[in-house]
């Protein structure tokens with residue numbers, strides 16, 4: 362159906378419903394290791410199909426897996442970042458099932474004995490702070506990929522992804538509105554990127570999310586039958602799918618129909634979900650400990666070493682920016698949205714920009730430039746040192762902010778060799794505190810608006826600001842505003 366039916370103001374729909382939404386999320390995050398979980402095949406995305414497949418990835422008889430220590434280290438790192446309990450004694454198990462993209466016929470996974478237990482992620486929904494509780498995080502290997510668009514008759518299999526290390530991050534069924542799911546995933550992705558655990562790229566499938574959704578009467582404590590929605594390739598689609606499912610489950614219930622436990626797929630084009638398979642009978646994966654891999658212990662020393670290298674996390678950094686530099690929550694959140702952005706801010710300060718000015722410049726002109734160019738802070742052409750030179754011209758009153766950001770910054774970007782001071786002087790952008798010039802501009806403005814001047818004299822003192830603005834305009838932003846204001850008041854009140 363096109364255009365798709367819209368669900369207007371979902372939050373309001375939910376508020377007035379007698380049903381409560383219950384959601385638990387399962388997120389798969391591909392670990393940023395160079396090699397796979399149990400062999401040295403590379404993990405690069407986008408390689409020619411079946412070029413990153415040694416005998417181990419292909420599951421040839423007689424091959425043996427070897428554990429990738431870096432993958433375990435990243436799992437511990439995320440666990441520490443999310444306040445999980447790190448389990449010391451670990452093992453992998455085999456999850457047995459048949460599928461064409463699974464050459465071994467089983468997936469090696471910690472499903473039955475996760476490396477991280479508990480933990481949580483804080484989110485801010487408007488002014489309300491909530492904590493999304495995690496159930497566990499475990500390590501597992503990825504399967505290959507079925508390619509349905511390569512051949513008219515056959516499905517092709519690419520095994521490059523087989524054996525790539527994943528974390529599965531599982532929440533408790535504690536999410537009760539679609540917006541919270543959106544905020545949780547945004548926050549989780551930020552932390553994954555910040556810690557270097559995963560690149561969080563949902564389009565490339567390095568972060569994937571399944572949403573488990575059920576409803577119950579408000580006030581009930583037992584969980585209802587759930588559906589699990591897969592193939593959600595963006596955070597926005599997770600939110601959409603939850604809204605659609607809530608609506609569908611409520612309708613089914615009100616029509617007196619039975620909700621069946623099933624796996625559904627999200628259809629982004631039609632904004633619907635459709636059933637993939639029923640899950641009424643629990644699948645039996647015949648889990649047993651992987652005999653080819655030893656038990657492994659995580660030492661306190663290892664945990665301490667990972668802790669010692671942990672970067673300051675975005676939430677703590679945002680708090681510190683607010684306390685130490687007096688930044689607003691809004692500015693601090695923007696500056697800690699990515700680690701590179703925070704680093705740019707800190708480098709600006711290190712170069713001599715006052716913190717408030719640094720925050721204003723980044724969330725103002727710098728962000729506008731990045732949006733316009735469709736690029737990220739790493740591609741910003743001015744180094745913190747060059748930008749600081751420009752900012753300090755404003756701070757010292759030599760240049761107006763509007764000229765500095767609107768004229769000088771673009772010129773500086775176009776001339777990577779020039780210095781801000783030389784360029785401003787060549788382009789005659791500096792503010793003037795030449796009294797004769799300013800008096801001339803003030804006179805001109807007062808003559809231009811005789812009626813306003815009369816109104817002012819009758820007591821409409823608020824017009825002073827308007828006159829000042831006109832002087833600024835006339836001088837093309839070059840008039841020193843402090844001197845302008847004092848001359849202006851002197852002339853107005855004479």
Ligand code: ADP
Pocket residue numbers: 383384385386387531532533534535573574575584585586587
């Ligand atoms: P499985 O491993 O079979 O998928 P789990 O019990 O580990 O099942 O749960 C997976 C996810 O589903 C978790 O995020 C959990 O919070 C969520 N979940 C479980 N039951 C419900 C329910 N009735 N409604 C919503 N979410 C649920």
Ligand code: MG
Pocket residue numbers: 387571589
């Ligand atoms: Mg599941």
